[in-house]
Amino acid sequence: xxxxxxxxxxxxxxxxxxxxxxxxxxxxxxxxxxxxxxxxxxxxxxxxxxxxxxxxxxxxxxxxxxxxxxxxxxxxxxxxxxxxxxxxxxxxxxxxxxxxxxxxxxxxxxxxxxxxxxxxxxxxxxxxxxxxxxxxxxxxxxxxxxxxxxxxxxxxxxxxxxxxxxxxxxxxxxxxxxxxxxxxxxxxxxxxxxxxxxxxxxxxxxxxxxxxxxxxxxxxxxxxxxxxxxxxxxxxxxxxxxxxxxxxxxxxxxxxxxxxxxxxxxxxxxxxxxxxxxxxxxxxxxxxxxxxxxxxxxxxxxxxxxxxxxxxxxxxx
Amino acid sequence: xxxxxxxxxxxxxxxxxxxxxxxxxxxxxxxxxxxxxxxxxxxxxxxxxxxxxxxxxxxxxxxxxxxxxxxxxxxxxxxxxxxxxxxxxxxxxxxxxxxxxxxxxxxxxxxxxxxxxxxxxxxxxxxxxxxxxxxxxxxxxxxxxxxxxxxxxxxxxxxxxxxxxxxxxxxxxxxxxxxxxxxxxxxxxxxxxxxxxxxxxxxxxxxxxxxxxxxxxxxxxxxxxxxxxxxxxxxxxxxxxxxxxxxxxxxxxxxxxxxxxxxxxxxxxxxxxxxxxxxxxxxxxxxxxxxxxxxxxxxxxxxxxxxxxxxxxxxxxxxxxxxxxxxxxxxxxx
Numbered sequence: 001x002x003x004x005x006x007x008x009x010x011x012x013x014x015x016x017x018x019x020x021x022x023x024x025x026x027x028x029x030x031x032x033x034x035x036x037x038x039x040x041x042x043x044x045x046x047x048x049x050x051x052x053x054x055x056x057x058x059x060x061x062x063x064x065x066x067x068x069x070x071x072x073x074x075x076x077x078x079x080x081x082x083x084x085x086x087x088x089x090x091x092x093x094x095x096x097x098x099x100x101x102x103x104x105x106x107x108x109x110x111x112x113x114x115x116x117x118x119x120x121x122x123x124x125x126x127x128x129x130x131x132x133x134x135x136x137x138x139x140x141x142x143x144x145x146x147x148x149x150x151x152x153x154x155x156x157x158x159x160x161x162x163x164x165x166x167x168x169x170x171x172x173x174x175x176x177x178x179x180x181x182x183x184x185x186x187x188x189x190x191x192x193x194x195x196x197x198x199x200x201x202x203x204x205x206x207x208x209x210x211x212x213x214x215x216x217x218x219x220x221x222x223x224x225x226x227x228x229x230x231x232x233x234x235x236x237x238x239x240x241x242x243x244x245x246x247x248x249x250x251x252x253x254x255x256x257x258x259x260x261x262x263x264x265x266x267x268x269x270x271x272x273x274x275x276x277x278x279x280x281x282x283x284x285x286x287x288x289x290x291x292x293x294x295x296x297x298x299x300x301x302x303x304x305x306x307x308x309x310x311x312x313x314x315x316x317x
Numbered sequence: 318x319x320x321x322x323x324x325x326x327x328x329x330x331x332x333x334x335x336x337x338x339x340x341x342x343x344x345x346x347x348x349x350x351x352x353x354x355x356x357x358x359x360x361x362x363x364x365x366x367x368x369x370x371x372x373x374x375x376x377x378x379x380x381x382x383x384x385x386x387x388x389x390x391x392x393x394x395x396x397x398x399x400x401x402x403x404x405x406x407x408x409x410x411x412x413x414x415x416x417x418x419x420x421x422x423x424x425x426x427x428x429x430x431x432x433x434x435x436x437x438x439x440x441x442x443x444x445x446x447x448x449x450x451x452x453x454x455x456x457x458x459x460x461x462x463x464x465x466x467x468x469x470x471x472x473x474x475x476x477x478x479x480x481x482x483x484x485x486x487x488x489x490x491x492x493x494x495x496x497x498x499x500x501x502x503x504x505x506x507x508x509x510x511x512x513x514x515x516x517x518x519x520x521x522x523x524x525x526x527x528x529x530x531x532x533x534x535x536x537x538x539x540x541x542x543x544x545x546x547x548x549x550x551x552x553x554x555x556x557x558x559x560x561x562x563x564x565x566x567x568x569x570x571x572x573x574x575x576x577x578x579x580x581x582x583x584x585x586x587x588x589x590x591x592x593x594x595x596x597x598x599x600x601x602x603x604x605x606x607x608x609x610x611x612x613x614x615x616x617x618x619x620x621x622x623x624x625x626x627x628x629x630x631x632x633x634x635x636x637x638x639x640x641x642x643x644x645x646x647x648x649x650x651x
Contacts, residue, residue: 043505044476151593152363181362182532186576186589193586208505215578215587234583252510254535256577258562267514268507271475 005034005170005202006055011064013047013054020277024050026226027064029302032170032219037196037203039217039234041210041249045275047226048206049093052172055204056088057081068170086116089163093175095155099147106143109133109161116166128165135198136161137191153184157191164195170202178209189216210253214238219308222246225275225283228302232309242311245284282314290315322353323391324494324526325374325413330388332369332378332550339598343369345550345605346388351494351543356520356527358541360534360573364594366550367530368418371496374528375413376405393493411441414487418499420479424471430482431457431467437489456485460515477508484516491523498530513540534573538562543630546570549595549605556631566633566643568610604636612637 013025025047032038040048053059055066057073066073068088076084092098099108109129112118119125130140136157147155156176163171176192177185189212196203207213213220214234221231222243230243241247248266255263270287282288285295294314302312332344344366351357361367372378374390376397390397392412397405417423425433434453438444444452454464460481462474471479480500487495497516501509517540520527529541537544537558544561546554546569554567565571572590579585592609595601601608607617616636624632627643 043507153593181594182573182576183362183590184593186587189578190587190589210506211578211580214580214583238580238583248507252506253580254509254513254533254539255580256534256538256562256574258538258558265510265514267511271478 002036003034004031005069006032006204007065007067008051008055009065009067011051011054011066012062013050013059014062017276022276023226023278024275025054025061026278028223028226028228029064030221030228030231032202032204034169034202035196035200036218037205037216039205039207039213039220040223041207041213041220042223043208043249045225045272046223047275048223049174051223052090052174052204052206056085056090056172058090082116086118086166087169088172089166089168089170090172090174091156091159091163091176094179095152095159096147096179098159099155101147104144104146105133105138105150105158108147108158109165112162112165118166132161132165135164135195137187151184152180153187156180156188160188160192160195164199167199168201170204172204172206174206175208176205177212178207185212192216210250222249225273225278227283227312228310229284229312230310231302236306236309240309242305242309242316243284243313244288244290244315322394324351324353324355324393325528326350326389326391326394327370327374328389330370330373330390331386332366332373333384333386335382335384336598341597342600343383343550343597344373344388345600347547347550348552348555349545351526351528353493353526354524355542356529356540358529358531358537358544359547360531360537360544361547362532362594364597365547367532367547368498369550370547371415371498371528371530374494374496375409375415377409377415407441410437410487410492411490412492413494413496414490414492415496415498416480416483416487416500419503420476420483421503423483424479426471429468429470430474430485433482434467434486434489437486441490453485453489456489457482459488459519460485461511475508477504477512480504480508480512481515484512484519488519488523488525492525494526494528495520496528496530499532500529501536502531502533509536516540534562534577546573549600550597551605551634553606553635554631554633556627560627560631564627564631566627566631566638567606567635568612568637569606572609604634 009029011025011028015022015024028051042048054061061074073084106129109132110125113125119128138157177188205216217234220234220237221228224245230246241250248268251266268287273283273286280299281297282295282300285291300312300314302310304310305316327347327349330344330347334341334343347370359367431450431453434456435449438449438452454467457467458464462478462481501512541558543557545552548569554570575588590609595605603619604617604622607613614636622634622636624634625638625643626632
């Protein structure tokens with residue numbers, strides 16, 4: 001039995017707004033095994049980034065627990081948390097706004113090492129910076145360049161290098177390739193794959209791009225309006241999606257192939273329900289073709305329908 | 318068979334931008350044709366010249382710093398470069414209109430959406446204000462938004478709805494040519510599917526010709542009739558969907574396909590194109606793709622490749638081929 005690195009139980013994050021509480025992440029439960037990648041997919045506003053941030057406590061969770069190697073991150077005091085952050089890092093979506101424009105490449109990568117007092121000696125620290133730069137494929141000559149001098153792909157490599165500098169065990173990758181062109185995107189995805197293998201990393205890979213997530217992840221979790229609605233190993237999710245939303249989402253991927261059988265596209269109707277003060281019913285019900293009265297009066301719970309395949313839908317009853 | 322009619326014909330278009338760092342060669346001889354009622358996909362990466370091509374058709378390349386150096390653009394057979402600005406203004410929004418990439422920034426935040434749609438209609442058609450508003454509401458219904466929501470402001474709509482409003486504005490005067498610049502890039506996939514479906518439907522009903530600017534080959538496969546692949550400001554491969562997707566000839570086009578994750582085989586490793594796009598200020602002398610090309614030869618460094626035709630439509634600009642080998646597929650086909 002493989003070891004569970006991250007065990008998220010009933011994670012909640014609510015934001016107060018003028019009109020009420022916005023349930024960004026609502027009672028989300030999942031685990032990630034060591035050395036594996038969990039892909040988290042969903043559309044904008046479904047709470048996937050908030051989930052990633054709440055796990056790292058970059059946002060304070062409203063409720064629930066986040067067990068990292070058995071220790072509840074949600075209960076750590078600030079100094080313990082800072083210590084823990086060495087092991088849990090994040091790569092951000094936008095390589096243009098997530099880097100300090102006034103810091104050179106080496107300063108950016110060096111900063112976490114300084115902050116966490118990992119390497120106090122300056123020459124040794126530079127050694128580590130160069131080592132990480134090599135890992136991510138940044139040539140040494142870029143050491144003193146500023147982000148604005150570099151293209152998106154190289155900037156994203158800096159973001160990855162910064163996350164790797166502390167030798168973390170777990171990295172939340174928040175849409176790390178969405179801002180990049182396809183040819184560059186493939187370079188970065190391959191790099192992240194290689195690093196995972198060589199460093200034994202565990203990833204939580206947040207994206208809206210379903211073909212990328214399929215390629216990259218061992219398991220995939222689908223979120224809809226703050227709820228985790230389906231989770232399964234990648235090949236199971238793609239071959240046998242059970243939740244009507246997952247089915248619609250997968251059918252909507254445009255396939256870059258001409259000829260061959262056309263797949264049936266499921267077009268969703270209706271607008272997304274408001275995540276502010278949601279009623280305890282199925283949040284997908286008013287866009288769902290199979291919705292019944294029960295879906296509009298009761299909230300489905302996540303259930304394991306076969307080993308490793310979780311779905312939250314009354315259709316499985 | 319009658320002579321083919323083209324909604325737009327671009328020949329050897331060269332566009333430059335003057336900057337402090339030097340002259341940016343955005344387009345270096347673009348050729349492009351769209352048959353009436355058909356959809357052409359213009360595919361390429363950031364900085365390849367996709368949007369500049371679209372803007373050139375509307376004569377909206379910002380000048381200065383931009384300058385159309387040479388070439389011709391014909392709309393429905395008429396050259397647009399000789400036209401006075403006033404006449405151009407009458408064409409924009411009426412004969413040709415454009416959907417911009419980002420629905421969040423291409424709408425006026427302090428005008429209701431029906432006013433924004435009516436503005437275009439009033440400008441081009443002999444109609445009073447209330448008539449224009451009435452037509453604006455019909456346009457909203459056409460793109461699947463209830464007409465009574467016309468009195469709302471852009472911030473009250475979701476991203477997908479805003480993009481529908483932008484499409485409604487573009488279609489308000491039934492243009493014969495629609496330029497869609499990454500119309501769904503800012504949208505979620507399920508919304509993207511809805512918008513694409515709607516565009517297909519409208520195109521079929523109104524017989525609009527369309528230039529679909531995108532970087533997503535999946536969208537091209539879905540909606541286009543022909544494809545032009547643009548790199549370094551030149552169309553390096555052009556053909557029907559089947560030509561380009563199933564008889565790929567250019568190493569760059571091949572590279573684009575290999576960079577995409579394959580949904581059927583998730584274990585296959587991605588094969589990215591090595592290196593980066595060339596700096597448009599300092600383009601390679603010969604083939605612009607040679608520094609990144611796995612098949613590069615001596616000749617590629619110095620001599621620009623010219624078009625080699627595989628059939629009437631499908632051509633490629635690459636030294637790997639001559640008239641015979643292009644039919645068999647050469648190195649790439651294997």
